[in-house]
Amino acid sequence: MLGLEVLILEQEAGRRSDIERALSKEGYTVRFAQDGPSLLAELGSHPPHLVILDLDLPGNEGMALLATARSLQPALPVICETELPEVEPAVEAMRRGAYNYVAKSGSASYLLETISHALERELMAVETRQRAKERRVRTFDDPESLAAIDGILSRHDYSDSMLISYLQDIQKDLNYLPQDALRFVARRLNVSLPRVYGIATFYKAFSLRPRGRHLVHVCLGTACHVRGGQKLLESFERELGVPSGETTYDDRFSLESVRCVGCCGLAPVFMVDGKFYGKMTQEKIPEVLSRYE
Amino acid sequence: MAERAKSIRIDGRKFTFRRGQTILGIAREHGIDIPTLCHHEALEPYGSCRLCVVEVKSGDRTRTMASCVTPAGDGMVVRTSTPGIREIRKTLIMLLLARCPNIESIKAMARKLGVKKVPFPKSDEDCYLCGMCVRACAEIVGVRAIGFAQRGHESVVAPPFGLVSNACIGCGTCTTICPARTFDLDKVFARRGMHRVEGKDGVGRCIICETYYMGG
Amino acid sequence: MVCPCRQTRKVSSLERLDPLKLKKLHNELRERRSEEVTIVIHMGTCGIASGAEEVLQAVLDVASEMGRSGVVIKTSGCAGLCSREPMLTVEVTGAPPVKYVNVDPAKARRIYSEHVLGHQPVSDYAIGVGCERIH
Amino acid sequence: MSKKAVTKTRSLSVCHGSCCVLAGARDVAAALKAALKENLPGARVKVKKGRCSARCGGGPVVTVEPDGTVYTGVTPGDAAEIVKKHVAGGKVVRRLAAKAKVEPGPIPALGESGFFKDQVLIAMRNRGRIDPDSIDDYIANEGYLGMAKAVTEMKPEQIVAEVKKAGLRGRGGGGFPTGLKWEICRNSPSCDDKYIICNADEGDPGAFMDRSLLESDPHSVIEGMIIGARAIGATRGYVYVREEYPLACDRVIKAIDDARAYGLLGESILKSDFSFDIDVVRGAGAFVCGEETALMASIEGKEGKPRPRPPFPAQSGLWGKPTNVNNVETWANVPPIALRGGAWYASLGTARSKGTKVFSLVGKVKNTGLIEVPMGTTMRQIIFDIGGGVLKDRELKAVQTGGPSGGCIPADMMDIPVDYEELARAGSIMGSGGLIVMDDETCMVDVARYFVEFLEDESCGKCTPCREGITRMREILDRIVEGKGKRGDIELLERLAFTIKEASLCGLGATAPNPVLTTLKYFRDEYEAHIYKKRCPAGVCKALIIYRVVAGKCTGCQRCVRACPVGAISGPRSQPHNLDQDKCIKCGACYEVCKFDAIAGDAIYVE
Secondary structure: OOOOEEEEEOOOHHHHHHHHHHHHHOOOEEEEOOOHHHHHHHHHHOOOOEEEEEOOOHHHHHHHHHHHHHHHOOOOOEEEEEOOOOHHHHHHHHHOOOOEEEEOOOOHHHHHHHHHHHHHHHHHHHHHHHHHHHHHHOOOOOHHHHHHHHHHHHOOOOOHHHHHHHHHHHHHHHOOOOHHHHHHHHHHHOOOHHHHHHHHHHOOOOOOOOOOOEEEEEEOOHHHHHOOHHHHHHHHHHHHOOOOOOEOOOOOEEEEEEOOOOOHHHOOOEEEOOEEEOOOOHHHHHHHHOOOO | OOOOOOEEEEOOEEEEOOOOOEHHHHHHHOOOOOOOOOOOOOOOOOOOOOOOEEEEEEOOEEEEEEOOOOEOOOOOEEEOOOHHHHHHHHHHHHHHHHHOOOOHHHHHHHHHOOOOOOOOOOOOOOOOOOOHHHHHHHHHHOOOOOEEEOOHHHOEEEOHHHOOOOOOOOOOHHHHHOOOOOOOHHHHHHHHOOOOOOOOOOEEEOOOOOOEEEOO | OOOHHHHHOOOOOOOOOOHHHHHHHHHHHHHOOOOOEEEEEEOOHHHHHHOHHHHHHHHHHHHHHHOOOOEEEEEEOOOOOHHHOOOEEEEEOOOOOEEEOOOOHHHHHHHHHHHHHOOOOOOOOEEEEOOOEEO | OOOOOOOOOOEEEEEOEHHHHHOOHHHHHHHHHHHHHHHOOOOOOEEEEEOOOOOHHHOOOEEEEOOOEEEOOOOHHHHHHHHHHHHHOOOOOOOOEOOOOOOOOOOOEOOOOHHHOOOOEOOOOOOOOOOOOOHHHHHHOOOOHHHHHHHHOOOHHHHHHHHHHHOOEOOOOOOOEHHHHHHHHHHOOOOOOOEEEEEEOOOOOOOOHHHHHHHHOHHHHHHHHHHHHHHHOOOEEEEEEOOOOHHHHHHHHHHHHHHHHOOOOEOOHHHOOOOEEEEEEEOOOOHHHHOHHHHHHHHOOOOOOOOOOOOOOOOOOHHHOOEEEEEHHHHHHHHHHHHHOHHHHHOOEOOOOEOEEEEEEEEOEOOOEEEEEEOOOEHHHHHHHHOOOEHHHOOEEEEEEOHHHOEEEEHHHOOOEOOHHHHHHOOOOOOOOEEEEEEOOOOHHHHHHHHHHHHHHHOOOOOHHHHHHHHHHHHHHHHHHOOOOOOOHHHHHHHHHHHHHHHOOOHHHHHOOHHHHHHHHHOHHHHHHHHHOOOOOOOOOHHHEEEEEOOOOOOOOOHHHHHOOOOOEEOOOOOOOEEOOOOOOOOOHHHHHOOOOOEEEEEOOOO
16 A cells, blocks of 8 residues: 555544554555645546545535536545434435545544555556557557558458468467458458348357456356256356456456357366366365466 | 250240249240249349249249249259249248348339248347349459458348458449349548439340440 | 377388288288287267376376386277276287276376286276177 | 088187288288188188277287187288188197187276277277377378278279269268269269368267367378369368367368378379379358258358259359368268278168267266267167266266257157167157266256247348347247246247248248257247246256255255355354355355355245
8 A cells, every 4th residue: 555645634633643554554644734735636637546535524515526526537436424324315426426435433454445446456457558558559450450460361362261260360360350351351352241240140159358367168068058058157247346248447467258258068068278176166266266367 | 957946834934944044034035924033134143032933844843943043954944933843932031030030122023022021029120131232343343342241140241340441442333233222422531522324223234235234 | 189009109111902911911010019008098079078088197197107117108099988988908918908087187097006006906996807798 | 521510719809909900900801701612612701890909019919719719920821720620620720829818807898888888980990099180190091091992093983983972971961872972973073173171170969979080080081082073073172160260270281281292182192194182171160050051151251151052062053163172071981991891881870871970079978088889789789888887877868969959858768779770750850969967957948048039149030030040949948937927838839840941041940949859849848947937857947946955955055155156055064064045145155165065056936
């Protein structure tokens, strides 16, 4: 937690020193704002990583500040505090973008936990945004990428009957089939783009969206089904927090189901990056997932 | 010696036929009605709607076949409206009506086959995937600007990536041939600012050169 | 993983065969029984999924520790009984082959030292002796 | 010697374990038969193909029954002596008699009990013995000898005749006679090329013999294809492999390269005037590509959508040329037929189904794996003798065969001999040979729903009945398993089933309703329980069950507490736990981990 700055607006002196003690112990750098305007000024000049905001400021100023702060720094997590927690203001605060709503009377450890969750989520969001940006920057119509794809097409003399095979090889290299790549293939092979697009969407093996670093395939063959494959899939969905067919927010895993991988003797089975895990139970999933970074 | 003319029996009537004719072709030639939803005179037979199924007895085998894609065979005995066939057609139109409850051609066909109620929850699709637009684009216009995407129940007719297709010449054949009249060219090609050819009567055939042209 | 016997196996000249040469090659290969003991690790997909690669590695390790003269280590495809994989078969020339099931690296080490080197089958892990009936 | 010699000997059992066969047991058996015919015509002495007696070092082994004398190291030259001296004269041939009895050691003989006992291998003849990457290993085991015979000694018509005589039928589904298929393709006029295809797009969930064959013995498939090409007159072949099978793909490619290097494939095979080559094509994840016309569309680089037949592939297939498609197991059976003749193959099996069949025995059975048994073996033998019985000794409910196109055979029909006709009579099909064992914890409505969902996913979407009808069936089954089934749902399912079966364009649709129809036929009461009583007798359908802790059995070990993903189970160690029904998401994790049967998945009774 070193180097992470928390900016606090708290009208009660006793509470201020409580929070300061608890947070400094954990290595956070704590700054205090005197009032609303100085808080907003700080946000402009030295943006912190997280804000703790007292909602009990006179005249509902807290709620207004929350809205302004979020509009200035949309990604900034704000934790709201109050003496007397009630449902309505809580809902209102969350609606205005608060990360969480805690009681001042609550334990310090609960506050710390909330802070660390908020920061964790924020860091991941930053990372995800960055990656998404990189992804957008990375197009596949630069000469280098096209030359690589052209190399694949030349392996079979640009014969259009090898289309499926080309797409498989391209996907192997790029992890998915980008639009640019499909357009280039159609142009280079002199076939219609709808045909290329039709094939890329008809066959299950192709993905038109980028996939995670690791591919989880849960087998739903008959043998796996009667031995609990569906439950295994649901367990993965809970564990990874994404439905089948999606990629986790940190791009670590893509979860897909597959109709029989031909390893029925060890049912139920799943695969991670092509490695088989047989005779599986829900219990063993977290351990297996922890092997993949 | 002249070859004996090949003959087929449809609903008790005997007809001679030319090589390569389909059962549907012969039936229509002689005014026997077989309902279809994906067949078009200007296009290659496709056999997807299956409404044209008939009972075909050939040798000692009796089978249900799609008449639009089954070539006539010598000595075939065809029945176009047995109770079983009627049952199949009713179920099929129910399925299509549940998919596309607001398409006139489907509603008309359902009325014709005596189907009023549909035992399935209704959705509201505007396309029943007869593929005429896709086929017309490929076979008549020859540009293949649209195609099928996805598969199974998720199949759709779409230009690549849902975006404007560069290959499209804006001829409008797809919109004119669409039996559902829902293929919205404006929507698909709006961004290219191309005009669309107004067509009223679908694809017609030139009586002199025998090629197909756009109606209107 | 590369089959270990691929490194040691002498690839026959790979010349183009005619019917006579094929028969001759068949007879030669059939008679070729130079080594005393053959250990076969069954590596079909089910076997690999159950840990056959680890077993193979254990066998190679123990072989390099304890010696592998007169021993052929090879891999094959699936042996059929998926629920008891990984499996391996040890055949001492002149004696019936013994099939082992549910093998793990530790069991593989014991099988190597007692059966492969000591010619004493490990009855604790074996499912049967002899071979399968072919038509 | 009298024509009808009285002899006590009933049979001479020649061990056909792979070791003995390699040592020449087949020749010994043939010599014994000839010697019997010559010396004791009319005597009722059989020459049997025995199981392995674990005397593998000293083969070939002959056992005289009923007296039990064992001869080892027998050669064809010894046959006459054994027949004259022992069978006719009743005296043991000391020179050949085994030195000592094999003591029943601590390890049982493979051929005497359990999983391997009733199996007879033809397609998987080399399993577990040869290195799939070594062409030399394959040649050592009679590899390519059948092909050599077919290419150099037989006319194409003769090859077709032998395959017809063998009675080999397509192992991938329909069971169409292979020889006949070849003949039609052979006689189909073509100006230049004909093609043959090995269909390794093994899509049936629960079947994996094609994968295993390609992985463990790729050369036998290649050899079969060369023989087929010779018979049909094809110049080029394709192996169409599912992309889910990367190992199989690699091994076939290596095998093809090796065969080419030996001149067994490619230009002028074995220096004859016959040329033929094979390419490998990878599928891309579409079950429908197992259908011949869709498969060919896929090889041509198109969407795998079936097209109407006629024209049949044998007339106009790949690129409009006559094409013959067989599946992996079918091709693997061809080399031994070419080498030993059709009669040899046809000596196993039933009246109309010859030879052996590979089954993948999986599901709720103790021994899972691939088995190869003669046609006509009963389902009971397969599940209880070979499979060792139902897992946890629960009650057998049904066996599903034939994948999504097949059906479920109920437990009281386990005595049917397994062949094409009997399975069809039971309402199922052989398919590619998946046998999925189901016990009383398997819900048949859920199984039917599973297959229908599978097919909905895999339908290509071209024709109305398959695309729309299967989805509607799935919707109906969905509401039945959710406890929302209505009166009339069963009839609606039957109506849809009829239309889909009759009107679909290809085999996928035409067989799609089978899982529903057979479960309706044999397990209608389960459907009715779901619809009318709102209960799932097997305790599978989530909406109709609750999990609870059986207090008397719970030891308070806390395993379920740890396993529960939503914290619904609580309780101190060593005391029966509590399960909070409000929190429970019915994932079954507790049920899976409990070692004391203390978690019950009970039906909710609404009566």
